[in-house]
Amino acid sequence: MKIFNTTKSLVAGVVVLAALGLGAAQAAEKFDLSPDTSNRVRAEKNEAAVKAIPSSFKFVTPGKFTVAINAWDPPIATYASDAKTVVGADPDIASLIADSLGLELELVSVAWADWPLGVASGKYDAVISNVTVTEERKEKFDFSTYRKDVLGFYVKSDSPIGAIKEPKDVAGLKVITGAGTNQEKIILAWDKENIAKGLKPIEVQYYDDAAASQLAIQSGRADVEFNPNATLAYSAGITGKTKLVGTVSGGWPLTAEIAVTTRKGSGLADPVTIALNGLIKDGKYAEVLKHWSLAAEAIDKSLSNPPGLPKS
Template identity: 60%
Template structure:
């Protein structure tokens, strides 16, 4: 971060941290955070998917699909107003799968680091929380894809920028990105490619405070923000002061997909994949994603164990 950017952040950070918190709370209040989730999309069982459940498979609890969930941030998952029930886009997907398989959904809130051992040890039938398919993970888990892992460029509503789809489009722009992230590495590679072509340099900005980041974008101090599309799309829908001008894979140039993770070789993945595809076909899947403004990340088809991001 430049000296001026640091000074800007420090000077107004304290004042805006309170307003940022209030904005986050207001955003959450507009979403359905009730524990009963009456607005959640519910579906009928899918016989074709149920038939794919291996005859010898034993669910953690008979008649239930026990799913690891990581409440922390919307739209993925957060706690309901009872402070114990996970709600959000990922619990909604879990509900689609459970209903399709004729099972009651049992969501178990955990920390992110705990899902891999929980699935392998049989504590959970599945983990559903923004898990990207990678070749390394495929050694221990089977996957059923349900969402594209996208990064998004967001600009103020009144911005003249209408599209960012390739490295050349960021030439000369001031772009905010989080330090140490995959999107930062992609952006830096884009900038180096532009430099080699003799294109105008881009300015990279970093802000630790989300409220300060927002002010920098709205004031014109920055032109665009690059971050995970899911969280940015949810925020844009609620605050209505930014717009999406481009998305690309979170594994650029490789394709990255989000998937339900089940134990390797358990045989449950094919049933989950069939369940998701049934809901894609009848439109319920689209309704579930649309509820959290994640339509841009919809997949056309769920796949079992597709190529994952390569090992680093």
């Protein structure tokens, strides 16, 4: 995961937009990056979720759901045009959970490295910031899943490539990915499998920035980009110049999921899970993900403390 403080996150957002040949106004029009959150999707109180909150649990501030969030990249979470309001899919999910629990949302922007101690010490009620469930993290935290951890294959919008589902589908293709990442590990494993079967090797390409990657795709120097789905979906949603043709779990060959993270044994995980399942059932959850072009990451059911990625 990328880690940005306020200034770096703003710079990153500008770089992404510039790389796509876009202005902030165009992105704001598509994804509503204004600081006005009055039109944010809202939910009704979920009485079952409220009743599940143990009497022993004390919120950081009575009547509020205090959530730590790292504004690392759109569309997950980023800073609005006022440079201080955090907007994106995770803030919207946090808002829905707060509504369901009958609480007012209090978002606290934090550096990625700071949330574990903050949640463990009770400084924050939860962190909702693209945290993947792992067995190591489960030793210190409880989880309520709300999104798949997804990597996406994106091609030029008029590409003849219609679907990428398995290793043979990328045989002989020129694939952009990130050096030293999970996605690189996966694509190299797929390439090895293809070669062992006598298929054409993959030409793996690496670029330093989004501008170079986009240019390579649009010019035909590369066939497909394989990187985190969320940021590629954001690009595709704004420009219309690329399209999603396949997804792979970020934990391939295992399934990885993103979750609301709470203090171990606090008793808040189950109420949050109940709230999320209510939001999945009434469609509010899907509405948020669709708005941020993250429908490919939707889950059918939230789970408390499911199996996580194994320790390395």
